[in-house]
Amino acid sequence: MRTRVRAAALALLPALVALLVSLVVLAVVLALIGVDPVTALSAIFDFGRTPRAQSNQTRAWISQTVPLFLAGLAVSVAFRMNLFNIGVEGQYRMAALVAAAAGAAVTLPAPLHVTFILAVAMLTGAAYAAVPAVLKVTRGINEVITTIMLNSIAVALAAYLLREYFRDPDLPANTNPSTSKIPESGRVPGLDGLLELFGMQSPSRPVNGFLLIALAVGIVVAVVLRSSRFGFALRVSGLNLNAARAGGIPANRMIIQAMLLSGALAGLIGMPQVLGEHYSYRTEFTAGFGFSGIAVALLGRNNPAGIAAAALLFGFLDRAAPSLQRAEIPPSVVTIAQGVIVLAVVVVDQIGRTRLRKAEESRAAGPSAPAALAEVSGAASTGPPGRTGNAETAGTAGNTGTTGNIGTAGNTGTAGNTGTAEKEATA
Numbered sequence: 001m002r003t004r005v006r007a008a009a010l011a012l013l014p015a016l017v018a019l020l021v022s023l024v025v026l027a028v029v030l031a032l033i034g035v036d037p038v039t040a041l042s043a044i045f046d047f048g049r050t051p052r053a054q055s056n057q058t059r060a061w062i063s064q065t066v067p068l069f070l071a072g073l074a075v076s077v078a079f080r081m082n083l084f085n086i087g088v089e090g091q092y093r094m095a096a097l098v099a100a101a102a103g104a105a106v107t108l109p110a111p112l113h114v115t116f117i118l119a120v121a122m123l124t125g126a127a128y129a130a131v132p133a134v135l136k137v138t139r140g141i142n143e144v145i146t147t148i149m150l151n152s153i154a155v156a157l158a159a160y161l162l163r164e165y166f167r168d169p170d171l172p173a174n175t176n177p178s179t180s181k182i183p184e185s186g187r188v189p190g191l192d193g194l195l196e197l198f199g200m201q202s203p204s205r206p207v208n209g210f211l212l213i214a215l216a217v218g219i220v221v222a223v224v225l226r227s228s229r230f231g232f233a234l235r236v237s238g239l240n241l242n243a244a245r246a247g248g249i250p251a252n253r254m255i256i257q258a259m260l261l262s263g264a265l266a267g268l269i270g271m272p273q274v275l276g277e278h279y280s281y282r283t284e285f286t287a288g289f290g291f292s293g294i295a296v297a298l299l300g301r302n303n304p305a306g307i308a309a310a311a312l313l314f315g316f317l318d319r320a321a322p323s324l325q326r327a328e329i330p331p332s333v334v335t336i337a338q339g340v341i342v343l344a345v346v347v348v349d350q351i352g353r354t355r356l357r358k359a360e361e362s363r364a365a366g367p368s369a370p371a372a373l374a375e376v377s378g379a380a381s382t383g384p385p386g387r388t389g390n391a392e393t394a395g396t397a398g399n400t401g402t403t404g405n406i407g408t409a410g411n412t413g414t415a416g417n418t419g420t421a422e423k424e425a426t427a
Contacts (some may be wrong), residue, residue, distance in 0.1 A: 082241070
C-alpha cells in the first residue's frame, strides 16, 4: 500500500511542479506583451461576486470541459498507435450535422432516440476517419496530410449540406440556416440540483446532462485500453509496429481500427451542444475543440484520468473570457495562457519524470552499484569486451589447465577478470 502511495505521489509531483512553473512563465509572458499579470490572473480566477454568477460560471466551466475531454480521448486513441489524427475537427463537425438532421427526422421513445442519435454521430465520425486510414494502409499516405485536408473539406461540405439539404424548412429565408429541432424524446435532460449538492445556488440553466455520458465513455475507454486484448495490441503496436507485426498482430488492421475508434469518439464531441444546448446544428456551431483536444491529450499523457484533468484546466481557462473582457483584457490572453501552460507543463514534467526515474533506478541499485561500476571499468581497461573469448586461448598457451575455463566468463558478463587471467597465463 505504501509503495502504491509513493508511486502515485512521484507521478503527481512533476505535474504539480510543472503547473507552478507554467504560472510563473505565464506571468512573465503577460508582462512582456503589456498586460498586468496580477490583473489578468485575478480575472481568470474570478467567478463573479454573487452566488448566481458563481454558479453560472461553474456551469460554463463544466460545459467547456465535457467536449474538451471527449476530444482528448479521441486524439489519444490515435496517439497510442503513433497516428496523428489531426482530423478530429472535421470528424466531429460532420458527425454533429448528420446526427442532428437524423435525430430531427425520426421519432422514437426517449432512450432509443438518444441512442440512435449517438450511434449516427459515432458512425459518421468513424466513416470520415476511415478515409485517411484506408489511404495510409493502401497507399502509404501520411495521415497528417489527409486529415488536415479533410478538415477543410468538412467545413465547406457541412455548410453546403446544411444549406441545400438539411436546412429547417420553417426558417425564414433571410435567417442563418440550421437543422430542424430535435424532439423532446431525443434530448438529454439537464442535471437539476447538481451544483446544489456542493452548496452552490442553482444556475440560470441546469448543467448539461451529457456530463454523465462523457464520464461513462471515459470509463469504458480506460477499461478497453488497459484490460482488453485490443488495448494490449494497440499499446504494443504503438511502441514498435515491426515487433508487433512479428508477434502476429496485424499492423494494417490495427491502424484502421485505431482510426475508426478515434473517429467514433470524435463524433461525440458535438453532442453536448446538439442534445443538451441547441437541439440542432447551426452555422455558429462551436468549432476548435478538435485542435484543443490535441493539446489536452498531450497534457494528459494519453491517459483518460490525465486527459480529464487537462480538460478541466482548459475548460477553466476558456470560461474566463467574459471575466477578462470585463477587466478590459484581450480574450486572446486565454489562448496565450493555454499555449504557455501546455509548453511549460510538457517540458518541466518530462524533465521531472526523467530525474525521478534516474533517482529511483539508483536507489533500486543499492550498494552493489559501485561494484558494478568498477567491474565495468575493469572490462573497459582490458580491451574490447567482444574479445573476452581469447582468454581461453591464452590459458591453453600458458599450460594452466584451469585458466582455460575463464573462457566462460564471456557468458557471465565478468569480463573484468579476463585481464588478470591473461597476465597469469603469460607468466
